[in-house]
Amino acid sequence: MLPTLTRGRQITAAAASLTLAATLLGGATAPVLAHGEATQVSSHSQTEMLQPDPTSPTAYEFGETLAGLEGEELEITFLAEIIGHHRAAIEMAQLELERGTSPDIRTHAENIIANQQHQIDQFTRWLDEWYGLTPEEAMAQAPAEAQEEMKVLEEETQMMVEELSAVEAGEDFDVAFVQKMISHHNSGIIEFLELQSRADHAQLRVASSAGITAQQAQLADLRTWLAGQN
Template sequence: MHLKRPFVALLLGAIASGPLLLAGCSTFSQSPNGHSMPIGDSSMADHEMTMDLGPKDAEFDLRFIDGMILHHQGAIAMAEAVLQNSQRDEMRQLAQEVIAAQQSEIDQMQQWRQDWYPNASAEPVMYDAQMGHTMAMPPEMQTAMRMDGGLGKADAEFDRRFIDAMIPHHEGALTMAEQVLEKSARSELRQVAEDILATQQTEIDQMTQWRQDWYAQ
């Protein structure tokens, strides 16, 4: 099963230079896909990031839950920006669907975390490949996992910026979901992964079509 999908990273200095993996993010390299993602008032160079949640071990499911909750929270934040700034009915409908689906999954995963890992710290965790173990996810890594950099003001290019940010964001979720199907034995998580793969690939296809229709790209 394919486990490497290009997507735009929130490339913080600590991630680019340090040995830690963002919930297992292992490599960064120049990407030819032409996407860019603004963070606040700064524009990001294009990058490729490979998501790796670590080995099939007793904490794999916990790492997935923590990584995907943060990732979903980032998607919801961007979707809420659409409701504030986009005038397109199609975009607003997509945003509402993202918020509804991903908040439901967050709620479910938070309950599973409590049920399955009652002794786990409240802090989200990640896999440190260099050290070979699970560790607490630093704040800057949590920010990067969310991938919800500022999309800017409500101008003529807002919808394009959202599309260019949300497509790679969804691709990151697909990569993590694929790993669940390979490494998790829990039927509940496998079903969530299947749902993510189906729903978010459909949304990627739709946004790709909108970009072609609206921006000839």
């Protein structure tokens, strides 16, 4: 059992992360029920209301898990998750370039591909240099709770990509891409929060802060664009 003081610090860190996340994300969260299940909103209703997809409750759970980790374990677990998260964003952005029609949103997709591929390369290199691990090996070394959450997040992200792949080219695709990318960026910011202040390596703290800044700026633009489509 963890000492009382240590548990207290972890609980405080988790609470602070969730409070900051809610502030950064503008309350863009999925309503959570007693057992952590989000209320379901049909994709048809979301399209009519032109609201972003809800942020996964599992992303917040993973943020709490990161808040309870320290040092090498914190960095390895984060890097194992964020690399896959970025890969999914790039996959969706590539679909936008293939099927979208809005010049503004296509520009955002190009920026997402460039920025997140840069971080994937950076993070993969650091995992190897610092810990001698591939992203897959890092995931296998993560705590069991984190592995379970990462598995759920991967499944949810894959479903997001599949849903987007089913949308036909045109203006509707732009809307669907923005709705899903807002949710995806929200999750990314949650994952970055602990690392920007508590990563052992200064390079990772700087990269996490840069990731938050870039995704916050994109979120503001995407939300403004989506609101203008009503």
